[in-house]
Amino acid sequence: MKITFLGTSGANAYPEAFCDCHNCEQARSLGGSSLRKRSSILVNDDLLIDLGPDIMPAAQIHGVPLTNVQYCIQTHPHADHLDVSHFISRSPILGVKNAPRLQFFASEETLQRAAETFxxxxxxxxxxxxELQESLNLSTHTLQAYSPTPIGSYTITAFPANHAPGLGARVYAIESNGSRFFYGTDTGVFFEETWQSFRDLNMKFDMVVLDHSFGLTNSGTFHMNAKEVIEHFARFKQEGLLNPGARTFATHIAHDANPVHPELVSFASHYGYEIAYDGLTLEI
Ligand SMILES: [Zn+2]
Ligand SMILES: [Zn+2]
Ligand SMILES: [Zn+2]
Structure with missing residues (x-):
């Protein structure tokens, strides 16, 4: 699988346009990998995780057209991950030609919230x-947690995220052609049921991506800080959930708790993990 990070920031981008904190000012002067858009990733050229608010500029800046996207799996309905205007902006109603019909998968609660917002x-x-889905060139589907589901050439398993109670937030395992990765944002520390389900489903990963919102200085619920991320990667290793050569990444990097990219990379390398950045493309 080819994976492209379209955005790697927390809820309010990095630098946050209205903020003059040390991190935001430094990111402005450094540019490059320190500039982060709201989180979303593209798998191969046909599967998107999160119909996020910054996917249009991401497609332009990183030269990654979304013309072949057929599937979208949605983590949750928070506005930094779901911009419902894309349902209409990508449709023939606004003149879009030849886009495949979008198969949009989410929890029941996320679909309901998306419909209310729309x-x-x-x-x-x-x-x-x-009727409306016909006009929008769209089909929506409910994805059940803990149940590996074939979607195109992928097998996708949703797990409840420790985030946004009541909104059906999910994190995902994505498998295709014998490789598998885990995309875990937005979430706080995993529920024990998630670890149990990894064991029950006999899952091993070639890449794990985790929420790093609270970074080096903050802590709280519903997201993770560096210490928790380090503990999670250690547990993945201890429980034999990583294939040899597996890569571990942090994403959802918030400006108020994480230094600029080069400094964060040097911190993370000390603990054996990597920091995702916008436009990063890799093969697993
Ligand atoms: Zn978020
Ligand atoms: Zn800031
Ligand atoms: Zn969220």
Missing amino acids: LRDIWDQDLLSP
Whole structure:
């Protein structure tokens, strides 16, 4: 699988446009990998994780057209991960030609919230109705947790995220052609059921990507800090969940708790993990 990070920031981008903290000012002067857009990733050229608010500029800046995207799996409905205006902006209604029909997968709660937001902010019609989905070149599907589901050439397993209670937030294992990775943002420390499910499903990973919002200085619920990320990667290793040569990455890098990219890379390398950045493309 080819994986492209389209965005790697926390909820409010990095630098946060309105902020003059040390990290934001340094990111402005350094540019490059220290400039982060809101989180989303592209797998091969046909699977998107999160229909995020910055996927349009990401596609432009990183030269990654989304013209072949057929599938989107949505982590949760927070606005830094889901911009419902894309349902209409990518449709024939706004002149889009030859885009494949989008198969959009999420939890029941996330689909409901997406429909409410669409109704409130975009158009006075039910996003979940077959008639509107026909016009939008869209099909929505509910994805059950803990249940490996074939989607195109992938097998995708959703797990409940420790995030946004009541909104059906999910983290995902994605498998294709004998390799598998885990995409874990936004989430706090994993539920024990997630570890148990890895064992029950006999999962091993070639790459694990985890939430690093609280970085080096903050702590709290529903996201992770560096210490928790380090502990999670250690547990992946101890439980034999990593294939030889597996790579471990942090993403969802918030400006208020994480230094600029080169400094964060040097911190993380000390603990044996890597820091994702916008435009990073890798093969697993
Ligand atoms: Zn987020
Ligand atoms: Zn800042
Ligand atoms: Zn969130």
